[in-house]
Amino acid sequence: MEKKKKKSFIWRLIAFALIVFAIICRIRWKTWLWGLLVLSLLSLGTLCKIRWHVWFSNLPEIRYTLSDVPQRVLLTFGNEGERSRRVSWVCGGVSKQASLEYTEIGSQDTLRTPASSRFIRTLGGYSYANWAKFGTLSYGRSYAYRVWNDHRSSAWYTFTMQPDSTDHFSFVFIGDVQDTLHGKTRAFMENIRHHYPAVDFYMFVGDFAERPMNCYWEEAYRSVDSIAPSKPLLVSPGNHEYLKGLTRVLEKRFAYTFSYLLESRYKGNNVYALDYRDATLITLDSNRDPWFMFSQREWLEQTLQNSRKKWKIVMLHHPVYSIKGKMKNLPVRWMFDDLFRKYGVDLVLQGHEHNYARMTAKTPDGTMTTPLYLVSHASPKNYSLAFDQRYDRFGTNHRFYQLIDVVSDTLRLNTYLENDSLYDRVVLIKQPNRVEVKDEATHIPEQLEMPWLTVKKAKKYTQAVREWKASKQIK
Numbered sequence: 417m418e419k420k421k422k423k424s425f426i427w428r429l430i431a432f433a434l435i436v437f438a439i440i441c442r443i444r445w446k447t448w449l450w451g452l453l454v455l456s457l458l459s460l461g462t463l464c465k466i467r468w469h470v471w472f473s474n475l476p477e478i479r480y481t482l483s484d485v486p487q488r489v490l491l492t493f494g495n496e497g498e499r500s501r502r503v504s505w506v507c508g509g510v511s512k513q514a515s516l517e518y519t520e521i522g523s524q525d526t527l528r529t530p531a532s533s534r535f536i537r538t539l540g541g542y543s544y545a546n547w548a549k550f551g552t553l554s555y556g557r558s559y560a561y562r563v564w565n566d567h568r569s570s571a572w573y574t575f576t577m578q579p580d581s582t583d584h585f586s587f588v589f590i591g592d593v594q595d596t597l598h599g600k601t602r603a604f605m606e607n608i609r610h611h612y613p614a615v616d617f618y619m620f621v622g623d624f625a626e627r628p629m630n631c632y633w634e635e636a637y638r639s640v641d642s643i644a645p646s647k648p649l650l651v652s653p654g655n656h657e658y659l660k661g662l663t664r665v666l667e668k669r670f671a672y673t674f675s676y677l678l679e680s681r682y683k684g685n686n687v688y689a690l691d692y693r694d695a696t697l698i699t700l701d702s703n704r705d706p707w708f709m710f711s712q713r714e715w716l717e718q719t720l721q722n723s724r725k726k727w728k729i730v731m732l733h734h735p736v737y738s739i740k741g742k743m744k745n746l747p748v749r750w751m752f753d754d755l756f757r758k759y760g761v762d763l764v765l766q767g768h769e770h771n772y773a774r775m776t777a778k779t780p781d782g783t784m785t786t787p788l789y790l791v792s793h794a795s796p797k798n799y800s801l802a803f804d805q806r807y808d809r810f811g812t813n814h815r816f817y818q819l820i821d822v823v824s825d826t827l828r829l830n831t832y833l834e835n836d837s838l839y840d841r842v843v844l845i846k847q848p849n850r851v852e853v854k855d856e857a858t859h860i861p862e863q864l865e866m867p868w869l870t871v872k873k874a875k876k877y878t879q880a881v882r883e884w885k886a887s888k889q890i891k
């Protein structure tokens with residue numbers, strides 16, 4: 417506070433001195449305007465020079481060569497409802513014809529369907545991105561498939577469709593992964609797969625790969641290589657999947673990998689929606705430049721208006737309520753939050769800020785209600801945390817994963833640490849005129865350590881933790 421007062425006093429003194437100087441020198445208003453313009457341009461230029469690498473520069477890609485075998489086989493959803501599935505893969509060498517071969521397990525028929533293929537040259541090398549659609553698939557049936565580039569095929573993989581006539585589904589939600597090369601995410605994901613083999617699908621909130629480079633795509637795929645061919649992966653784009661420039665562009669490998677985006681894009685926004693069981697799942701693209709956000713809002717409103725499902729779940733990369741500072745991500749909040757509240761969104765799944773946080777909306781009398789806003793991450797990178805009183809719970813210094821389980825009128829959100837200990841549990845229950853929110857984690861202590869901070873920052877952070885705990889009456 418003292419520092420702030422001192423700063424504001426200095427600025428007022430400078431302004432006062434400038435006015436006095438102007439009066440003494442009898443500077444005309446036109447001269448003032450020109451002076452201000454030159455000063456603004458100089459400030460903008462200096463800022464651009466300092467922040468050039470952060471805002472506009474992309475690191476050169478490390479050179480790579482892909483083998484000609486079909487690889488990185490990944491199952492995802494399609495654009496024709498909850499039974500549609502797509503598969504994507506890459507290869508090197510020369511490929512003239514890509515195709516998908518599949519069969520319903522137990523049947524005698526094998527189908528072979530042509531796939532789409534794009535030759536992609538990037539700064540580090542080249543590859544073919546391939547993707548294909550499965551035909552009509554039946555509820556509860558299992559399928560085996562493999563993919564082809566000319567005469568070369570992948571291994572056989574299998575997947576099972578969700579059963580019909582059930583009001584139950586579950587999925588795993590993962591925040592930013594952004595692993596380093598040869599990182600630990602594969603062990604983290606294998607543990608989840610081992611514990612929850614029956615989940616319907618996985619959702620990743622973006623920054624799936626550390627950088628849009630082949631080596632990081634390889635690393636990201638390695639993390640999920642035993643899951644990706646057999647469970648649909650639904651991924652929203654994060655800022656690390658974008659190429660920087662005056663206008664940011666989604667790196668082309670992303671949409672070929674998660675190829676539902678190719679048909680669901682709306683006016684330059686990489687958005688997607690799927691009605692699955694009794695839920696509408698929506699993925700937004702919070703990385704777009706501000707002038708794209710208006711059309712994305714338009715799409716979101718249409719999608720929410722048209723949803724007839726009981727549950728509405730939205731995933732976007734940037735938290736609507738930042739946990740790094742009150743002034744961050746404001747355009748995202750201004751564009752989307754009133755729609756979330758107006759159309760009864762239940763769950764807002766977010767990432768980007770590399771800590772754990774959970775916030776519920778509150779009624780005028782302070783009762784918890786929806787939307788429930790969740791921030792999570794599973795990355796080795798840790799960022800700072802600014803406590804915001806609107807939040808109910810925070811977590812730091814861990815990787816987190818979420819199991820979300822929906823049965824009829826009840827949605828259970830369970831958050832676990834990497835060692836599988838329960839860290840957070842919230843239950844949402846649809847009542848006739850409201851959504852009841854039960855916080856079942858009040859007995860679980862918050863973990864708020866940040867051992868990587870410098871001595872000066874640690875002192876400040878310790879004080880912030882103390883104030884947070886006092887305000888929430890936590891011992």
Ligand SMILES: [Fe+2]
Nearest residue numbers: 623654655768
């Ligand atoms: Fe991010």
